[in-house]
Amino acid sequence: MATTTRQKAGWGAANTVTFVVIAIPLLWIASLSFKTPAAIADPSFWPAQWTWGNYRGILTNSTFVRPLFNSIGIGLIATFIAVVFASMAAYAVARLTMPGKRLIVAGALLISIFPQISLVTPLYSIERSIGLFNTWPGLIIPYIAFGLPMAVYILAAFFQQIPWQLERAAKVDGATPWQAFTKVIAPLAAPGMVTSAILVFMFCWNEFLFAISLTSTTSARTAPAALAFFSGGSQFTTPTGPIAAAAVVITIPIIIFVSVFQRRIVSGLTSGAVKG
Amino acid sequence: MADMVLDQVTKRYPDGTLAVNKLSLNIADGEFVILVGPSGCGKSTTLNMLAGLEDISEGELRIGGKVVNDKTPRDRDIAMVFQSYALYPHMTVRENMGFSLKLAKTPKGVIAQKVNDAAQSLGLTDLLDRKPANLSGGQQQRVAMGRAIVRSPAAFLMDEPLSNLDAKLRVQMRLEVSKLQKRLGATMVYVTHDQTEALTLGDRVAVLRGGVLQQAAAPQELYERPLNLFVAGFIGSPSMNFMSGTVDGGTLHTALGDLPVSGALRQELSTASREVIVGIRPENFQDPALVSADARPHGITFQATIDVLESLGAEKYVYFNKDLGKTKYVTELEELAKDAGRADSGATSETVVARLDPATRISEGDNAQLWADARSLHVFDPATGRNLSVAAGTKASAAGQAGAGASGHGAATPSTGQPTSGQTRSSTASQ
Numbered sequence: 001m002a003t004t005t006r007q008k009a010g011w012g013a014a015n016t017v018t019f020v021v022i023a024i025p026l027l028w029i030a031s032l033s034f035k036t037p038a039a040i041a042d043p044s045f046w047p048a049q050w051t052w053g054n055y056r057g058i059l060t061n062s063t064f065v066r067p068l069f070n071s072i073g074i075g076l077i078a079t080f081i082a083v084v085f086a087s088m089a090a091y092a093v094a095r096l097t098m099p100g101k102r103l104i105v106a107g108a109l110l111i112s113i114f115p116q117i118s119l120v121t122p123l124y125s126i127e128r129s130i131g132l133f134n135t136w137p138g139l140i141i142p143y144i145a146f147g148l149p150m151a152v153y154i155l156a157a158f159f160q161q162i163p164w165q166l167e168r169a170a171k172v173d174g175a176t177p178w179q180a181f182t183k184v185i186a187p188l189a190a191p192g193m194v195t196s197a198i199l200v201f202m203f204c205w206n207e208f209l210f211a212i213s214l215t216s217t218t219s220a221r222t223a224p225a226a227l228a229f230f231s232g233g234s235q236f237t238t239p240t241g242p243i244a245a246a247a248v249v250i251t252i253p254i255i256i257f258v259s260v261f262q263r264r265i266v267s268g269l270t271s272g273a274v275k276g
Numbered sequence: 277m278a279d280m281v282l283d284q285v286t287k288r289y290p291d292g293t294l295a296v297n298k299l300s301l302n303i304a305d306g307e308f309v310i311l312v313g314p315s316g317c318g319k320s321t322t323l324n325m326l327a328g329l330e331d332i333s334e335g336e337l338r339i340g341g342k343v344v345n346d347k348t349p350r351d352r353d354i355a356m357v358f359q360s361y362a363l364y365p366h367m368t369v370r371e372n373m374g375f376s377l378k379l380a381k382t383p384k385g386v387i388a389q390k391v392n393d394a395a396q397s398l399g400l401t402d403l404l405d406r407k408p409a410n411l412s413g414g415q416q417q418r419v420a421m422g423r424a425i426v427r428s429p430a431a432f433l434m435d436e437p438l439s440n441l442d443a444k445l446r447v448q449m450r451l452e453v454s455k456l457q458k459r460l461g462a463t464m465v466y467v468t469h470d471q472t473e474a475l476t477l478g479d480r481v482a483v484l485r486g487g488v489l490q491q492a493a494a495p496q497e498l499y500e501r502p503l504n505l506f507v508a509g510f511i512g513s514p515s516m517n518f519m520s521g522t523v524d525g526g527t528l529h530t531a532l533g534d535l536p537v538s539g540a541l542r543q544e545l546s547t548a549s550r551e552v553i554v555g556i557r558p559e560n561f562q563d564p565a566l567v568s569a570d571a572r573p574h575g576i577t578f579q580a581t582i583d584v585l586e587s588l589g590a591e592k593y594v595y596f597n598k599d600l601g602k603t604k605y606v607t608e609l610e611e612l613a614k615d616a617g618r619a620d621s622g623a624t625s626e627t628v629v630a631r632l633d634p635a636t637r638i639s640e641g642d643n644a645q646l647w648a649d650a651r652s653l654h655v656f657d658p659a660t661g662r663n664l665s666v667a668a669g670t671k672a673s674a675a676g677q678a679g680a681g682a683s684g685h686g687a688a689t690p691s692t693g694q695p696t697s698g699q700t701r702s703s704t705a706s707q
Contacts, residue, residue, distance in 0.1 A: 168329055169362035173376035173423075174350035183375075187366045 026251070032244035040240045054245035064246055066218040067226035071250075074136055074222060075204040078143035083197045085144075086151030087189065091181065093152065094159035095167075105156070108149035116146065120213045127214055134216045142210050147200035154199065158192030159185070198261055202254060223250050278340035278353075278430040278463065279305040280326065285335035287321050287487075295321040297487040298335070303431075308457050308464045309492075310478035312471055313510070314611065318487035319467045323433050326465060327356050339430060355424035359436040361416045363408040363423075369395075370404040373423045394422045397459075414445050421456070431463040438473065450476060471511055475499070483507050485611070501669070505553065505661035508654055509612040514558050517628045518609055519598065521554040521655070528655070530554050531598040533576035535650050540668035545655075552664070553609075553656040558593065560652040561630030563638055564645050575649045583627070585640040592632045596646075599626065608661050 032040065033054050035047040042048070058064040092098075093105060123142060124133070132138035162185060170180040186193075211225035218226065227246050230239045280303040287296040296318040303309045311319040324330040325337065328349035336343055344352050355376075364372050370391055377387045395401045398418045408416055417437060424432055437453070438446045454477055457464050468474055474481045475495040482492035483506070491503045495511075502508035508516050521530040523545050528535045537545070545552070564577050580596035630646060638644045655664045 163360065163362065165358050165360050165362035166364060169356070169358060169364070169423075170375075171329065172327060172349045172354065172356045173427075174379045179379065184364055 029244045029247050032240060033248050035241060037241055054241040055249070058242050058246050058249070063218060063229065064223070064226055064242075064249075067221045067223045068249070070136070070218075070220060071205055071222040071224075074139050074143065074220075075201050077136070078140045078147060078204050079197050079201045081140075082144045082147040082151050082200050083155075083193055086148050086196060087155050087186070087193055089148075089152050090155030090159050091185065093156045094162075095164070105153075108152050112146060112149040112153070116209055120209060123210070124213055133214060134220045136220055138214050139210060139220060139222065142214070143200075143204045143207065147203055150203070151196040151200055154196040155189065155192050158189050158195075162188050194261075198257060202257065205250075205254065279303060279307075280431060280463065280465070281336075281338040282322070282326075283336040283338065285322070285325060285337060286333050287318070287325060287330065288333040295487050296325070299484075299487075299489050301482055301489065301492055303463060303465060305463055306461045308454075308466065308477060308479045310474040310481045311465065311467045311484060312469065312474040312481055313484035313490075314614075315469060316486075317484040319469075319484050320435055321487075322484070323356075323435055323465060323467050326431075327354055327433050328352050353427075353430040355427045355429040355432055357417075357420045357424050357432070357434045357437045359439055361408075361420040361437075361440075363416060363419055365408050368405050368407055369400060369411070369419050369422075372408065372419060373426050376423070376427050390426050390428075391422075394425045397425070397456075398422050413441050414449060417441065417449060418452075421453075425456075425460070431465065432457075434464065434466045436468055437466075439468070439470075446473075453477065472513060475511065481511075483510060485510075485608075501663075501666045502654070503663055503666060505555075505608040505656045505663070506612065508555050508656070508663065509609065512557055514593070514629045514631075515612070516555045516557050516654070517630075518553055518555050518656075519628075521552045523550055523552060528552070528554070532578045532648055535576060535653070538668065541655060541665060544664040544668045551658055553658050555654040555656060556648055556652065558629045558631040560649040561632065562647045562649070563632050563636035564647040566633050566636060567647050571649070572647070574651050575647050577645055577647045579643060580628075580646055581643045582638060582640055585638070587634070590634060592634050592636060592638075594630050594632060594638065594644075594646075595627050596630070597626045598628050 028045070031046055034050045034052075035042065036049055036051050036053065039047055039049060093101060119142075127133040127138050132141070166184055166188075167180050170184045175183065205222075206224065207222070208224045211222040212228060215221040215225060221229075223246070227243055227250075230243050230246070282299050282301045282303075284298045284300055285296060286294065286298055288294055299318075299322060301309070311322060313319050321330060325332050328344070328347060328351075332345050337345055339352055339354075349356075364375065367375065373391045373394060374387045377390065382390075391404070392401070395404055398421065400415070400418055400422055403411060403415060403419075408419065411419065417440075420437065434453075438449050441449060450473060453466075456462075466477060475498075478495060480492060481495055481498055483490040483498065485506050491498060491507045493501075498507060498511050502511060505518075509518065519531050521528050523529075523537060523542075526537050526542065528537050562575075564572070567575070580598065582594045582596050584595040586593040586595075632638065638646075653665065656662065657664055
């Protein structure tokens with residue numbers, strides 16, 4: 001489709017505007033993170049004086065480092081458990097005909113679109129009474145609960161793309177169902193598993209609501225929630241610089257992930273990309 | 277290598293559908309048996325039951341004399357080649373072929389040896405490190421066969437392995453499969469819906485319809501002495517022409533003319549209705565000018581206007597119309613027409629196909645004289661589809677037929693499978 005120069009210019013302009021609208025807030029935060037405390041109120045976009053002080057401050061302070069560590073740990077554990085169980089469930093959903101299968105799949109979808117905020121109060125009470133409040137499992141379990149259905153959905157689509165005949169061939173070759181799954185099916189579904197792992201991890205990493213409601217100290221609080229508790233020099237100053245720096249630190253992994261795996265993520269969300 | 281015996285095997289699905297109905301078939305050690313039939317006739321289901329991929333509802337399956345109904349595919353020592361090849365996409369050709377041996381914990385050296393040997397015999401040595409996605413259709417097919425060969429199984433099962441190939445490649449691979457079977461001396465059960473493949477490859481061919489075995493015999497036997505209407509119409513390309521006929525005393529009246537009826541045939545007819553269906557193959561027609569003097573009295577000459585003439589070089593096909601009577605309403609013929617696509621194509625059931633010698637002078641549009649060999653006519657009972665001429669012929673020359681297969685009467689004859697690889701050329705005994 002030949003595009004005239006005018007059309008190209010038009011598209012170029014639209015792209016620039018979109019990019020600017022999206023990028024400006026991010027760049028603004030980044031620029032704030034490099035400003036000295038005195039220059040925060042400064043209306044100029046770029047800092048006159050670049051400083052690493054904010055970053056140094058948060059990364060030496062346990063109020064941020066510990067939550068960062070929590071985020072990574074909780075995210076990885078929740079992702080691992082969710083993806084392992086989701087692949088087994090998705091395999092069953094894709095392969096078996098069983099009564100109530102549709103119900104299970106519909107149920108999974110329902111859970112993943114359920115308004116999380118309505119669960120905060122009950123979860124708070126439950127976790128307090130069974131002693132999971134402000135612990136790692138206290139966050140891991142709800143994250144698995146919400147990450148699992150999403151992973152099942154993505155993985156079921158991937159498994160369905162794998163031809164049924166491969167398992168029959170494996171059976172004739174002498175594989176038990178477990179061997180067929182691990183040696184033949186799972187390697188083919190690996191791209192799907194990677195995709196769902198990335199999406200679940202992103203969900204856990206960015207999650208704010210449960211993180212702030214179900215934790216009280218930095219022993220279990222994750223990074224996004226920790227930002228809300230930053231204290232400034234005095235009761236009346238908002239530590240904008242450190243907050244901005246923390247925000248940048250939290251966002252960087254996601255940006256890296258997405259730019260490296262962007263094709264995977266899109267294909268994972270749209271269909272399955274497995275060649276049979 | 278072992279023999280396989282299907283003994284009244286039935287497959288019934290939970291919702292009640294009978295996919296395979298009391299199938300009994302003997303497959304001897306080293307024999308190449310083909311299961312052929314239209315879509316939905318139960319041939320793939322039978323193959324899956326042989327492999328152990330589907331449960332047997334009733335009946336027994338014995339391999340090497342032992343009942344294997346409940347054994348897993350692995351324990352039956354059977355290798356299968358699928359229609360879609362089902363190669364493992366994430367493994368190289370070498371790993372694909374060695375997979376089953378690896379699962380059986382065979383030593384690596386032995387695996388490498390066997391894989392290399394099989395690859396060499398199939399011409400795959402250069403492709404061993406490629407992934408299936410980088411292979412052509414024919415190469416993938418050979419890898420699928422290699423994967424089966426490497427296991428040195430008791431029997432090979434093949435589910436339409438050539439249907440995904442283009443026409444030329446299919447012919448070539450057909451030869452390869454045939455040569456392979458002879459070289460390995462392997463027991464092979466091969467499923468196809470293409471009757472040409474069935475006739476060219478098999479030592480014996482089993483025709484199935486609606487889950488019921490119609491006839492199991494050597495290709496020549498199926499061609500010359502089909503036991504019923506379905507087998508007669510299914511085997512042979514172009515297929516047999518069918519027309520209505522009435523028997524009146526000692527004469528058979530057809531659209532082509534009147535014929536005398538032999539004593540044995542009349543005896544068969546007395547137990548059947550007066551209305552019959554007459555079948556005659558395209559190759560049993562001829563240009564009267566080219567028929568030898570001693571052959572001529574054995575046939576009938578008739579007039580027909582030639583609608584279409586197809587010249588294929590070595591032969592000519594002419595198409596003409598005749599009122600063929602009520603053949604439309606016989607279920608077997610309807611099913612055959614549907615399977616051949618004639619039901620939807622608008623081709624009428626009034627068209628007759630004849631194959632003539634290329635030397636004939638007949639051309640399109642002529643109101644020509646044609647000759648039909650009455651010795652090769654088949655007479656069928658429209659109610660049961662039974663081939664009355666074959667029944668009569670068997671009775672008349674039962675004493676003299678040496679080495680004939682144990683083919684009995686009846687529309688659904690379980691052949692107890694005397695595997696005869698050489699069939700005595702039975703002279704057509706319908707007169």
